Amino acid sequence: MLQSVIFDMDGVLTDSEPVINAAAIRGLREYGISPEPADFEPFVGMGEDRYIGGVAEKYGLAYQLEMKRRVYEIYLEILPEMLRGFPGVHDLLGDLRARGVLLAVASSADRIKVVANLAAIGVDLAWFGAVVTGEDVSARKPAPDIFLAAAAGLGVAPATCCVVEDALSGVAAAKAAGMRCVAVATSFPESALRAAGADATYPALAEVTACDLGIA
DSSP: OOOEEEOOOOTTBBOHHHHHHHHHHHHHHEEEEEEEHHHHHHGSSHHHHHHHHHHHHHHOOOOOHHHHHHHHHHHHHHHHHHHBOOOTTHHHHHHHHHHHOEEEEEESSSHHHHHHHHHHOOOGGGGOOOOGGGGGGGGOOOSSHHHHHHHHHTTTTTGGGEEOOEEOOOOOOOOTTTTTEETTOOOOOOOOHHHOOOOOEEEGGGGGOOOTTTTT
C-alpha cells in the first residue's frame, strides 16, 4: 500500500519553467551567446548546473559556476512578477495532509530556488516531512538518488512512495528508484511521459486526486 507522495517542484507545484528559462537566457547573454528557449528543453529536470551548462556547452562556452549564480540573481529578481503555482496545488496538498499522507519535495534545483518558489506560491516547507534538493545528492535525475533520499528522509520504503513528476528525466529517476510515478504534461506530452515509464499521466495537476496517486 502506498503511504507517501514525493513531489518534484518545477513544472509540478510551480509554473517556474518559463521563469528559469527567461533568467537563463538573460544570464547567458551576458557571457556572449544568444540561446533560444528550446535549447534548454533536453536539460529540463536535471538541475540548474546541467540546465545552464548544457546550453552553454552547446554554444561552445565552458560552464562556470558563476553563470548559475548570475542566473539565480536574475531569477529572484523576476520571480515575484512571473511565478505562478499551478491550479489545484493547495487542494491536493491539503487533501493529502488531511489523510495523514507523508509528503516530500525532491527537486534537482538548489535549495535557494526551492525555498523561494514555494514561499512565492504560499506553500509551507513545514508541510513536507523531507525536502531534498540537487545540492543534497551527488547524482542528479535520471539517477534515482534524489527520490531514494526523500524516502529515507520520510523513513519509508521506496516501494511505498508515489512520485509526481513532469520531466522525462524525473520519470526515469522515479522508476529507477522502484516507485510509482504519476506525470503531469506541463513540460512534455503525455505520450513522451508514458514512453519514459510513467504509470499514469494527466494533462494538469488539477486533475490528479489522491486516488490517482494510489492513496486509498
